[in-house]
Amino acid sequence: MKTEKISELTTNRLSIYLRCLNELSAEGAKTISSGRLAKRFHLNSAQIRKDLACFGEFGVRGVGYYIADLKEQITKILGLDHKHRVAIIGAGRLGMALTDYYGFTQTNFEVAALFDADEEKIGSKVGKVKVFDLKNFERVIRKEDIDVAVIAVPAQFAQSVLETVAKSGIKAVMNFAPTPLRFADDIKVKTIDLTISLESLSYFLAKPQND
Amino acid sequence: MKTEKISELTTNRLSIYLRCLNELSAEGAKTISSGRLAKRFHLNSAQIRKDLACFGEFGVRGVGYYIADLKEQITKILGLDHKHRVAIIGAGRLGMALTDYYGFTQTNFEVAALFDADEEKIGSKVGKVKVFDLKNFERVIRKEDIDVAVIAVPAQFAQSVLETVAKSGIKAVMNFAPTPLRFADDIKVKTIDLTISLESLSYFLAKPQND
DNA sequence: ACCTGTGAAATCGTTCACAGCA
């Protein structure tokens, strides 16, 4: 077991391993070795072992890993053993699409509130989720016990929204605005920048030789 | 000028530089040095120079880079000097949200068609974009001259949709389904996996000491 | 025999530091 700092690449892979284990589990398998896991899902077996070894000795030499046990361990490491409550800021199309994004509920996340500054939208509902006035952000997130925020507003408002979010005490933010954000280092901001992804596809199409 | 293989990290940063240059340009600046660019946007100046040097010698010693010229060069490198036409597969909330996502139009991408397998949706419109039957994918993308596909269908259909897309000759795909996909290496698939991002936030909240 | 956990090696990416040009 390593006690060094754990890289984000490692934790991202943990999510992937968890998915693989769910699939194997559904098939009724009881144990899996890093070698077979790697082969089946096109991963590297040494990397799987190293990643897992960061958090403990979960394997059994000569056997592999007990699937049910390992699932439970990874679920706990990723903090997926309890529900997270999510606020989405920006009740535009993207915010609304995310509100009933299946992937949220699938991994123990629940969208508890939408926020917008537009009078027209405040008070309306998306499915069962109410749209609140952004001005009341802090009050609502306390009442609703929210611990994760999603920023789905136009880029020019993102920094100011992030400051509202940070002031409320929320420590985990997912940002869809294609803009760099400044924030204190006790909070975690994960930016999903679709513009960069698109431009990267464009580069692939444009580059001289498709090697 | 390097002729080695260019990493995706480098091309992603090119997108960022382009954004920065647009901002500077809007302020009326004519030239910028890597040092001042780095300071202003919290980047590393050596990295900026290295990234740019992969594609040519765009700078002038003692002066820096001419902003208008550099913008043009990067735009060309990223293939953003001509429009890309996009098909979105899956006319659910996510597909619809992406259809009028501002970021697309902003960087020379245009959503030209939506596809779905649901009879109810086929023939309807989202804004000006028509929903076609997925069965007619190849015919429509040829007629509409589409070169980029976005997969916004549930995970269990993603692999089969990708195969339809690949067969049609499209080489650039953005995938929102949280599942690993198998594909030939002459096509580029960029997966935006919101589940992994969420779980990474969850890990941050769960881990023992928030260091 | 099979498999884990882990040092060591290899690869990849970033930052430093400076030669050389305007």
Next chain:
DNA sequence: TGCTGTGAACGATTTCACAGGT
């Protein structure tokens, strides 16, 4: 003097290879 372009140093990440446990 100010700045680029780049080799060299450094740091991070991945992969190899094997000692040691079952």
